Amino acid sequence: MSTPALFHPESDPVTVVGGPDYVIYSCLQWQDPNLRLMAQAAKQTFCVMHGDYLDHRFITALERAYLRGALAPVKLIAIHEQGLDIFLDSKVSSSTIPAIEAIWEIDTHLYSGRHYTVAFASEDEIYSERSDYPFWPVVKEVMASNALGLSPYVLASLDEDGFDENLCAALRALERTHLRVWGELDMKLGIAEHSQSGASLPNHEPVPASCFEHPNCSEKI
Structure with a gap:
């Protein structure tokens, strides 16, 4: 797997027996989960969950979506076959959903020959165990064991x-x-x-x- 240009791997890829594998990334983020511009950039940590193989072209395309502001509300993205399951921050308001859908509608044709359908859900559905995503227990474990979302960005010396x-x-x-x-x-x-x-x-x-x-x-x- 190639090294992303804009995303920083927080750890080595994780293999899950009987479930999807995943990678935790971080990046700089200037928007809050409701797409409002913040006064100061924060650190965003998110998870990419995938099957046996994570195509580097998907990560490159995801970086392009990031530059369009598509990742600000996202805590976890699960890629399977032709579909993306995107789990949003619980802070996302219902009035912001149409804007988020509009951004992702542009970015679903991520690269030549692959067009993804997108399903959005709130992280609340995972914690309340009301999700219809088949691997929701894995998602719940990832969310519980990793500080996904926005956090203050601490500048180094x-x-x-x-x-x-x-x-x-x-x-x-x-x-x-x-x-x-x-x-x-x-x-x-x-x-x-x-x-x-x-x-x-x-x-x-x-x-x-x-x-x-x-x-x-x-x-x-």
């Missing part, structure tokens, strides 16, 4: 020993996007030779080889 790998991953993802945009611009303007020679682009500073170098960062472009 600025010295080298306290460098934050999660923040580093986010910066690297931004850098990759930055360099890709410059590459596309070069192609459109027909001035790729400038970037190859290291010369300055017209009216712009040269793009450095790495914008976010840090000796403790394991992320590489």
Whole structure:
């Protein structure tokens, strides 16, 4: 399984005997469960539950959905065959559901050849044991043993020993996007030779080889 660009694995993948396997991820989140913009970013922890194999393309597509704001209300996503079971934070109000459904309607065609149907449920249905999801006992155990949802994001110290790998991953993802945009611009303007020679682009500073170098960062472009 490849390493996601925007999600940080909280632990190794977990294998469940007789049930779906799962992975716990975290990411930065700027919206609350009702899609309202927060004054300060928080840490969001969520679970991806899957069958025998978790396709890396699904995680890439999920990151695209995340950038559209689709993950803010989500605590757990279960992927099976052609369907997604999405369990929402209990704080999600009924008035927010149409907006959440509208976002996910765009993102159900996650990648070529795969279109998913989506079923939403509240985590309350799991805790009250009223869920019709066949693996709800596994979901309940995952939710009870992991602090899923939003929590304060504690910034690491600025010295080298306290460098934050999660923040580093986010910066690297931004850098990759930055360099890709410059590459596309070069192609459109027909001035790729400038970037190859290291010369300055017209009216712009040269793009450095790495914008976010840090000796403790394991992320590489």
